[in-house]
Amino acid sequence: MTDPHETIRWGHDALELEIALDEQGAARLVHLGAPGEKGAAPRPGAPLPPVEVTTAGLGRYWSGRHLVNTVLGSRLRHRSHRASREGDWHVLDLELHEPRTGLTAVARYRSPDGLPVLRSEVLLRNDGPHTLHLESVSSLVAGCLTEDGAAALDAADVLWAENEWFAECRWQRRPLRASSPERSGRFHTTSGRSTEVLAGRGVWSSCGHLPMGALTDRTSGRTWLWQIEHNGGGWRWECGVRDDTAYVALYGPEDADHGWRHPLEPGAEFRTVPVALALAAEDGPDGAFAALTRYRRATRRPHADHERLPVIFNDYMNCLMGDPTTAKLLPLVDAAAEAGAEYFVIDAGWYDDGGNWWSSVGAWEPSASRFPGPKGIHEVLDRIRERGMVPGLWLEPEAVGVSSPLADSLPPEAFFRRDGRRVEEGGGRYHLDLRHPAVRAHLDAVVDRLVGDWGVGYLKLDHNTDPGSGTSSGPGEAPAAGLLGHNRAQLAWLDGILDRHPDLVLENCASGGMRMDHALLSRLQLQSTSDQQDLLRYAPIAAAAPTAVTPEQGAVWAYPLPEDTPDEVALTMAGALLGRIHLSGRLAELPPHSRELVHEAVAVHKAIRADLPQAVPAWPLGLPGWEDPWLALALHTRSDGPGTTYLTAWRRWGDEPVRDLALPHLLGADVRTEVLYPASSPAAAVWQPDTARLTLTLPAAPSAVLLRLTITSPEGS
Numbered sequence: 047m048t049d050p051h052e053t054i055r056w057g058h059d060a061l062e063l064e065i066a067l068d069e070q071g072a073a074r075l076v077h078l079g080a081p082g083e084k085g086a087a088p089r090p091g092a093p094l095p096p097v098e099v100t101t102a103g104l105g106r107y108w109s110g111r112h113l114v115n116t117v118l119g120s121r122l123r124h125r126s127h128r129a130s131r132e133g134d135w136h137v138l139d140l141e142l143h144e145p146r147t148g149l150t151a152v153a154r155y156r157s158p159d160g161l162p163v164l165r166s167e168v169l170l171r172n173d174g175p176h177t178l179h180l181e182s183v184s185s186l187v188a189g190c191l192t193e194d195g196a197a198a199l200d201a202a203d204v205l206w207a208e209n210e211w212f213a214e215c216r217w218q219r220r221p222l223r224a225s226s227p228e229r230s231g232r233f234h235t236t237s238g239r240s241t242e243v244l245a246g247r248g249v250w251s252s253c254g255h256l257p258m259g260a261l262t263d264r265t266s267g268r269t270w271l272w273q274i275e276h277n278g279g280g281w282r283w284e285c286g287v288r289d290d291t292a293y294v295a296l297y298g299p300e301d302a303d304h305g306w307r308h309p310l311e312p313g314a315e316f317r318t319v320p321v322a323l324a325l326a327a328e329d330g331p332d333g334a335f336a337a338l339t340r341y342r343r344a345t346r347r348p349h350a351d352h353e354r355l356p357v358i359f360n361d362y363m364n365c366l367m368g369d370p371t372t373a374k375l376l377p378l379v380d381a382a383a384e385a386g387a388e389y390f391v392i393d394a395g396w397y398d399d400g401g402n403w404w405s406s407v408g409a410w411e412p413s414a415s416r417f418p419g420p421k422g423i424h425e426v427l428d429r430i431r432e433r434g435m436v437p438g439l440w441l442e443p444e445a446v447g448v449s450s451p452l453a454d455s456l457p458p459e460a461f462f463r464r465d466g467r468r469v470e471e472g473g474g475r476y477h478l479d480l481r482h483p484a485v486r487a488h489l490d491a492v493v494d495r496l497v498g499d500w501g502v503g504y505l506k507l508d509h510n511t512d513p514g515s516g517t518s519s520g521p522g523e524a525p526a527a528g529l530l531g532h533n534r535a536q537l538a539w540l541d542g543i544l545d546r547h548p549d550l551v552l553e554n555c556a557s558g559g560m561r562m563d564h565a566l567l568s569r570l571q572l573q574s575t576s577d578q579q580d581l582l583r584y585a586p587i588a589a590a591a592p593t594a595v596t597p598e599q600g601a602v603w604a605y606p607l608p609e610d611t612p613d614e615v616a617l618t619m620a621g622a623l624l625g626r627i628h629l630s631g632r633l634a635e636l637p638p639h640s641r642e643l644v645h646e647a648v649a650v651h652k653a654i655r656a657d658l659p660q661a662v663p664a665w666p667l668g669l670p671g672w673e674d675p676w677l678a679l680a681l682h683t684r685s686d687g688p689g690t691t692y693l694t695a696w697r698r699w700g701d702e703p704v705r706d707l708a709l710p711h712l713l714g715a716d717v718r719t720e721v722l723y724p725a726s727s728p729a730a731a732v733w734q735p736d737t738a739r740l741t742l743t744l745p746a747a748p749s750a751v752l753l754r755l756t757i758t759s760p761e762g763s
Contacts, residue, residue, distance in 0.1 A: 056129050056138045056155070057081070060162045061325065063155065065096065065140065071123035073142060078188055080162065080327045093189030094293055095119040097142060097151045097168055100300075102179040102307070104147075112241045112284055113182045113302065114189075114295050118144055122151055134159045134344070148174020148312075162325040163341040166296075168318045172310045180308040182300035185318040189293040191261055191270050196228060198263065202292055204242050204285055205260035205271075205331065205669075207593065209252045212578045214559035215590035217669040222261065226287040241286030245303040246279040248512040249477070249529065250560040256594055257281045257563050261292055262331055269326040271334035272296060276319040277565040278533040279512075280304045280526050296321040299526045305515060306526035319565070331669065335593055336662035336682075342564060342596050343659075347544065351551050351571040352598055355626060355655040357386055357648055358438070358572075360506070362393035363630040364579055364605035368403050370395050371416045375426045381633035383433035385641075386648035389504050389551070390430045391438035396423060400449070405474030407442050408450030410492045427500060438504025438551070439496060443489050444536075445511065446476045452488070460485045462517035462532075464525055472511035479517055479528070480535035489539065497547050507570070509556040533565075540569045553601065559587075562594045572601045572626055581605070581618040582748055585696045586670040588621040589679040592663035597625050597681060604647070605631035606640055613749045615640045616724040617696065619647035620750035623723060624658065624681050624694050627651055643724060650723045650752065654692060657683045666693065666707035666740070675700035675747070678707050691755040692722075695729075697744040706739045709755070713738035716759040723752040 053076075054065040064077035075096050077083070098119040100106065108115045122142035130137045138155040152169040166186035172178050192198040202222040207215055225242040244255050251257055257276060262269040272294060274281040280299025285292065298319035299306035310316055322341060326333025346352075359382035361370055366378075370392050382390050395403040399413045412423040419425060430437040446452045446461070453476060462469040462477040470476060478485045496502045516529025544550065554561060554570040558577035567573055573595045578584045584603065591600040602622035606615040615636075622628065627648065636644065661681035670677045677696040683689040691709065712735070719731040719740070729751040730743040744751060 054127055054140070056136070058136050058157065058159055060160050061157050061164060063138070063164070067124050072120070073122070073124045073140065075188055076190055078164065078190055079325060093289055093291060094187050094295075095122055096140060096153050096187055097122060098182070098184040098187055098295060099149065099151065099170070099180070100182045102181060110240070111243050112286060112295075113184070113282075113297065113300060114187060114284070114288070114293070118147070118149060121146065122149075125150070132156075143173075147176070147178060148172060149178060158341060158344045161340055161344070162327070162337050164323045165320055165345070166323070167320040170310060170316045172312050172314055175312055177312065178310040180310050180316065181306070182297060182302065183316065183318050184295050184297055185274070185321040186296045186323060187293065188323060189288055189291060191292040191294060192263070193291070195290060199223065199226075199228075199287060199290070199292060201263050201265045203262050203264055205262060206244055207256040207258055209254060209256045209559060209562065211557050211560065212576060212583070213672065214562070214576050214587050215256065215594055216586070216672050217590060217593065222285070222287070222292060241284045243282065243284045245282040247304060248279040248514055249509070250279055250512050250556055251277055251281070251563040251565070252594075253279060253512060253560045258594070259283050259285060259294075260331060260334060261285055261294065267326065267328045267330040267333070269329070269331050269334040270294065271324045271326070271331065271338055272321060273338065273564055274298070274319060274321050275564040275568070276533065277536060277561065277563055278529055280306060280529060281319070294323070299530055304526040305524055306530070307524040308527050309522075322564070332664040336664070339592065339596055339662045342567070345564070346568040347541075349544075349571050350549070353659055355598055355658060356388035356436075357627045357629060357651065358389040358391060358504070358601070359385070359387035359435075359629045360391040360393055361630065362440075363577070363603045363628070364607060365630045365632060366393070366395075368394040372418065372426055376429055377634040379426065379429050379433055379435070382629065383435055385629060385633060385644050386652065387629055388435055389438050390435045391440065391504055391506055392426065393440040393506065394508070396439060402449070404472075405447035405449045407475075408446035408452035410441065410496070424500070427502070431501070436503035437501065438506065439502050440506045440508060441492070442508045442510060443492070444478050444480070444509055446478060448474045448476065456484055456488065457482070459519060462513050464515070464518055469513045469517070471513040475511045477511065477513040479519065479532050480539050481519065481531050486535075486539055490542070493543055494546070497550055503549065504551045504553070506553040506555055506574075509561060537565060537569065540566075544569065559594070567595055567599060571599065573599050574601050574628070576603070579605075581614060581621075582698050585617070585621055585677055585698060585750070586672055586674065588625065589665070589670040589677045589694070589696065591625060592679065593669070597661060597663065598659045600625040601628045602626065603628045603630055606633070606636060606644055607631055608635045608637060608640070610640065612639055612643060613746050615643045616647075616727070617748050617750040619644060620694055620723055620752050621696070623647060623651050623654070623752050624679060624692055646725065647723055654722070654754075657690065657692070660684070661692070664711075666709055667705065675702065676705045680709065682711060689757075693740070693753045693755060694750065695742055695744065695753070696750040697747045699747050703745050704741060704743045706741050708739055710738045712755065712757070715757050718756045718758050720754045720756070721751060722754050727751045729753075
């Protein structure tokens with residue numbers, strides 16, 4: 047037992063946390079920031095408690111859009127805390143207890159040594175005699191993001207990312223005061239009902255918005271960036287003002303947005319989804335994204351693919367579009383091998399004999415009509431291997447088409463159901479519930495057959511329907527609670543696949559980027575960033591993709607067409623060079639000059655790809671705007687010095703051939719600039735060391751270029 051009249055201080059040389067305990071033992075997170083920063087002095091009743099909980103019988107003191115200021119949260123009292131180390135991770139377990147109900151909450155804070163990132167989740171345990179009907183539980187509440195006073199709040203901007211099919215990763219920004227305005231007058235308060243709220247819904251975790259957000263000071267550059275690490279749409283964040291400081295509260299599913307309810311029986315436990323909060327003390331959003339990128343690498347499952355970065359050809363985008371046959375694939379296999387691809391993936395339709403690949407999914411047996419002859423699909427798989435590539439296949443494991451034999455052979459409980467009826471979505475799709483043993487047994491057998499018997503080394507795991515709020519597997523289960531169970535079973539299933547097949551490469555896809563979340567990306571090796579087919583519209587997605595996924599996991603389509611101009615071919619290829627090349631398009635039909643540009647791009651990528659798994663992103667023109675004529679993405683290869691910088695710049699349209707790009711990490715250094723791709727580019731780059739700006743000229747629109755900037759003499763030499 048700890049003396050309740052103390053301040054708990056915990057952290058390391060990159061991040062410190064302070065929790066104040068009052069005379070009654072109420073805990074308040076009063077400081078979270080860089081070492082040496084002055085923490086806020088605790089005030090009676092403020093800031094918010096570390097854990098907020100609502101139940102059917104105990105809600106909030108002050109109604110509104112927010113889920114903070116809860117009765118149970120305010121009544122939780124410090125019981126104990128323990129600091130420990132788990133390898134490179136610093137860990138703090140803060141145990142709180144509410145004696146009237148018997149609710150115990152353990153907030154587990156973890157932070158990797160040397161990184162200004164806090165990971166948090168909460169374990170609830172019912173130590174009382176009665177069932178508690180949970181309606182919301184926070185994974186993290188931080189009520190001390192800005193210094194006290196109106197000036198810091200006036201300078202704060204909230205950032206969030208719109209994320210739609212064909213239009214992923216579109217970051218937006220507006221003042222915090224737009225949703226939490228200053229209030230004045232006789233009854234002045236800064237704890238009003240207004241707050242900024244974002245929530246995901248359904249099965250897709252990033253449909254509508256990325257499960258991320260940020261708060262930045264436009265004057266100092268101090269930035270907080272958060273992500274919710276959940277592989278379903280049941281998530282929520284809110285950011286607003288309480289008692290003269292900004293706060294953020296992060297949640298998994300809850301009742302207000304998702305209809306989530308969970309009966310916590312006496313003696314039972316419930317664990318929230320994990321979340322992460324990154325800090326950049328002065329470098330703005332770029333610094334926060336750099337820290338979060340390093341954190342993502344530290345928290346994902348190790349895999350050789352993260353270091354090798356093989357080039358992938360996939361036959362779908364601007365190519366076969368779900369209509370593969372032996373006759374169509376064999377020329378593509380040869381063209382992909384000549385271009386330098388190392389994996390060749392046969393996308394949707396390889397299993398369909400009836401001309402409708404959409405409603406026939408589920409059994410995952412090869413089509414005899416598409417792949418005739420004694421060897422069937424193995425004729426193509428063998429050709430892929432003969433040309434030195436690893437074969438891959440597309441799967442949509444959670445989907446069963448209404449015309450699939452699985453629709454009748456699996457038990458009714460194996461499917462998503464609501465009100466006792468099987469849920470159908472997308473004009474002919476059912477959704478499997480991975481909690482059911484028959485579902486896992488079926489899918490394990492499919493993967494083991496394709497990988498173990500067929501020799502497939504790559505599976506693209508897609509998911510193209512959203513069956514709504516979730517599933518009720520039994521009486522009284524809220525659909526959102528069933529969905530959370532399915533989500534967690536999915537992660538366990540993926541872990542099992544990679545335990546059995548550690549060399550298998552798995553791609554995460556859901557109609558492009560509709561499930562772009564760190565829960566999945568901590569297991570899967572690649573992320574499909576979009577289904578966008580217009581090369582000019584893909585550019586802002588490719589430029590912004592490292593906000594959501596590490597560069598070495600971000601699969602960007604490069605899909606040249608025979609009718610494309612040389613500048614257009616170079617633009618679609620350049621967009622993938624600082625990520626993972628997803629080569630596609632009608633390669634076998636390209637004219638010689640276009641084919642040469644493709645081969646050149648692949649060779650350049652292979653020459654620089656060893657640098658990418660250590661690089662962190664920055665945006666010299668700011669986060670990409672959907673209609674911006676110019677876009678730029680930089681990757682810096684070192685965190686402790688200037689290192690090498692790679693820079694992709696796109697000029698899509700407009701009549702401005704010259705732009706200044708800000709690279710503040712190179713301030714004062716002499717820099718050599720090289721055009722890496724395309725070698726024939728007329729781009730001209732002039733470096734200005736005193737202002738850390740690169741003046742770049744791209745005469746043509748549309749066009750793109752990849753540059754390398756190398757220090758020749760550092761600042762002060």
